[in-house]
Amino acid sequence: MTSTELKVTFTPSGRRGTAGPGSTVLDVARELGADIDSVCGGRGICGRCQVTVGSAPGVPASETALSAPGPTETDYRGKRPLVAGQRLSCAAQILEDVVIDVPPESQVHRQVVRKRAEVIAIDVDPVVRLHYIEVSEPTLDDDSSDLGRIQDALEEQWGLTGLTADESLIGTLQPALRQGKWQVTVAIHDGAIITGIWPGFRDVALGVAYDVGSTTVAAHLCDLTSGDVLASAGLMNPQIRFGEDLMSRVSYVMMNPGGEVALTAAVREAMDDLIGTLVSEAGVEREDILEVTVVGNPIMHHLVLGIDPTPLGGAPFALAVDKAVRARASLIDLEVHSGARLYILPLIAGHVGADAAAAVLSEGPHRGDAVQLLVDVGTNAEIVLGSSGRLLAASSPTGPAFEGAQISSGQRAAPGAIERVRVDKDTLEPRFKVIGSDLWSDEDGFIDSIEKTGVTGICGSGIIEVIAELYLAGVISQDGVIYGEHSRIVEDGRTKSYVLGDGSPQILVTQNDVRAIQLAKAALYAGVKLLMGHLDVDAVDEIRLAGAFGSHIDTKYAMVLGLIPDCDLEKVSAAGNAAGTGSMMALLSREARAEIERVATEIEKIETATEPKFQELFVGAMGIPHASDPFPKLGGAVALPERKDPTGRPERRRRRNPGSTT
Ligand code: FES
Numbered sequence: 001m002t003s004t005e006l007k008v009t010f011t012p013s014g015r016r017g018t019a020g021p022g023s024t025v026l027d028v029a030r031e032l033g034a035d036i037d038s039v040c041g042g043r044g045i046c047g048r049c050q051v052t053v054g055s056a057p058g059v060p061a062s063e064t065a066l067s068a069p070g071p072t073e074t075d076y077r078g079k080r081p082l083v084a085g086q087r088l089s090c091a092a093q094i095l096e097d098v099v100i101d102v103p104p105e106s107q108v109h110r111q112v113v114r115k116r117a118e119v120i121a122i123d124v125d126p127v128v129r130l131h132y133i134e135v136s137e138p139t140l141d142d143d144s145s146d147l148g149r150i151q152d153a154l155e156e157q158w159g160l161t162g163l164t165a166d167e168s169l170i171g172t173l174q175p176a177l178r179q180g181k182w183q184v185t186v187a188i189h190d191g192a193i194i195t196g197i198w199p200g201f202r203d204v205a206l207g208v209a210y211d212v213g214s215t216t217v218a219a220h221l222c223d224l225t226s227g228d229v230l231a232s233a234g235l236m237n238p239q240i241r242f243g244e245d246l247m248s249r250v251s252y253v254m255m256n257p258g259g260e261v262a263l264t265a266a267v268r269e270a271m272d273d274l275i276g277t278l279v280s281e282a283g284v285e286r287e288d289i290l291e292v293t294v295v296g297n298p299i300m301h302h303l304v305l306g307i308d309p310t311p312l313g314g315a316p317f318a319l320a321v322d323k324a325v326r327a328r329a330s331l332i333d334l335e336v337h338s339g340a341r342l343y344i345l346p347l348i349a350g351h352v353g354a355d356a357a358a359a360v361l362s363e364g365p366h367r368g369d370a371v372q373l374l375v376d377v378g379t380n381a382e383i384v385l386g387s388s389g390r391l392l393a394a395s396s397p398t399g400p401a402f403e404g405a406q407i408s409s410g411q412r413a414a415p416g417a418i419e420r421v422r423v424d425k426d427t428l429e430p431r432f433k434v435i436g437s438d439l440w441s442d443e444d445g446f447i448d449s450i451e452k453t454g455v456t457g458i459c460g461s462g463i464i465e466v467i468a469e470l471y472l473a474g475v476i477s478q479d480g481v482i483y484g485e486h487s488r489i490v491e492d493g494r495t496k497s498y499v500l501g502d503g504s505p506q507i508l509v510t511q512n513d514v515r516a517i518q519l520a521k522a523a524l525y526a527g528v529k530l531l532m533g534h535l536d537v538d539a540v541d542e543i544r545l546a547g548a549f550g551s552h553i554d555t556k557y558a559m560v561l562g563l564i565p566d567c568d569l570e571k572v573s574a575a576g577n578a579a580g581t582g583s584m585m586a587l588l589s590r591e592a593r594a595e596i597e598r599v600a601t602e603i604e605k606i607e608t609a610t611e612p613k614f615q616e617l618f619v620g621a622m623g624i625p626h627a628s629d630p631f632p633k634l635g636g637a638v639a640l641p642e643r644k645d646p647t648g649r650p651e652r653r654r655r656r657n658p659g660s661t662t
Pocket residue numbers: 037038039040041042043044045046047048049088089090091
């Protein structure tokens with residue numbers, strides 16, 4: 001090292017290097033690959049390169065370590081204000097040994113922490129980056145094209161080579177260069193394609209992450225650079241008018257050849273409407289959106305892409321495409337920037353979609369040693385099981401019972417629906433909570449609080465709770481039979497029903513309701529057990545319940561009913577909108593895309609429909625919580641009824657009304 005070389009240390013990256021005379025902080029950072037952002041290429045325009053002088057043992061913070069602010073900093077008027085005490089690293093020269101602190105806002109790859117039910121950290125690794133360039137004007141001696149001169153400028157000023165331009169830009173290069181007086185900002189997608197060009201300096205790059213569910217479509221508008229969520233919106237999937245659940249929509253297409261065109265148009269229109277909502281909420285323009293990601297189950301995935309989903313309606317559930325899709329956003333009729341790109345996450349199998357892949361990306365079972373069970377319950381339950389060593393996936397045909405369909409008083413989770421239930425174990429009297437009111441039904445003011453809606457039915461979480469509570473109270477046997485004599489247990493033909501709500505309409509839990517839930521939960525449990533068998537494990541370390549249903553059900557009741565296997569209750573939790581979070585991760589990070597594309601190919605697919613063992617597992621899983629599987633951990637936390645006596649009925653079979661003499 002010569003005496004003119006100065007030591008520089010960057011925090012938090014820990015990179016160290018030396019600076020020669022006249023070197024700016026940004027020069028050295030670039031040489032070392034230290035993480036400092038820049039859109040203007042060191043021209044003192046963007047303000048993204050701000051740093052502070054830090055300290056380390058032997059290197060105290062010194063005001064004289066960097067050159068005094070010159071006109072670039074004193075006259076700086078950029079959009080991003082220069083924070084007091086911070087310096088533009090492209091202007092500040094290094095004069096002494098120095099420690100440079102790079103604040104998160106100035107890092108290219110930063111970690112964004114989101115609050116959900118729990119904290120999720122997303123590493124932002126921008127898929128789209130903006131680069132400001134000064135392009136040489138054409139002369140008689142230089143007859144290269146506008147695109148050629150832009151490519152030259154990107155190579156000279158940013159060291160970027162081999163870039164191509166999106167076809168949609170061809171007509172915009174010429175006006176942008178002239179309007180910007182040969183100074184333009186370009187958007188570069190994935191380090192390879194120029195997807196946008198604007199005259200002068202520009203600092204806005206936005207993206208939208210979609211989660212297309214069969215019931216709802218959700219979208220998040222994000223700043224691609226900071227990772228900030230600027231707005232979120234959702235609406236009902238308008239395809240519902242063609243069929244409540246997925247299979248009925250596939251049937252619609254089967255019965256109406258070409259019907260997929262209408263289904264595709266409906267969902268695309270909803271997705272485009274959401275963009276309108278997002279941009280007006282955030283006060284930005286549709287044109288600012290340069291990147292879009294989409295996740296959804298296989299049928300939604302195919303319909304968004306305009307592919308006939310009927311092959312997914314039956315075995316062998318052949319997918320038209322399973323790899324990640326990269327295309328222009330215009331492919332799915334989104335009115336955004338003309339060069340905006342679309343990325344759809346890979347599908348895992350014919351029944352395990354890009355939504356499950358996104359949930360894997362978000363929950364990361366492949367990143368740890370614990371055996372994680374990740375379940376997303378819908379009309380089909382998508383199940384992923386495993387750890388860093390091995391990951392398996394399957395889907396199980398749970399049907400729509402968990403969503404309130406096939407249940408006598410079942411309904412969607414909406415105001416008026418019973419969502420929480422408790423049954424007194426001695427009196428068998430119920431109390432419940434209804435969506436739209438914070439009060440329990442036995443609390444003062446309850447009736448007034450539901451005046452607008454009344455009690456209209458029972459939603460998925462409510463039906464899980466009431467059946468589990470009735471089992472714990474001894475009204476429902478281990479094999480799912482409603483029995484006993486009590487004013488709330490009424491004859492219903494040859495079976496019995498439990499009167500949960502005695503207003504109008506009367507809310508009954510019928511024997512058929514219990515059967516429908518048993519069938520649904522047995523399908524889920526059998527799918528999980530099938531995967532446990534393939535993975536050769538007797539127990540799982542943690543369970544994550546994803547999706548709307550997973551977020552609303554009480555995990556304890558899910559286990560009492562035997563939807564999921566025995567596990568420490570504190571290790572069972574809701575994963576919130578894991579698919580939406582995964583979509584957002586893919587929007588913000590190139591690394592996340594590479595990760596899920598790799599993991600999706602490594603996940604072993606198990607086909608429940610063709611596994612002979614599935615039926616046997618299904619039969620055992622009809623019991624509550626299970627015909628024979630022990631639930632020791634659950635039993636330690638909840639007083640479970642005794643198992644069957646030899647006659648097949650629990651001891652409490654002869655329960656009577658309190659005080660009854662019959
Ligand atoms: S790099 Fe843009 S202001 Fe420093």
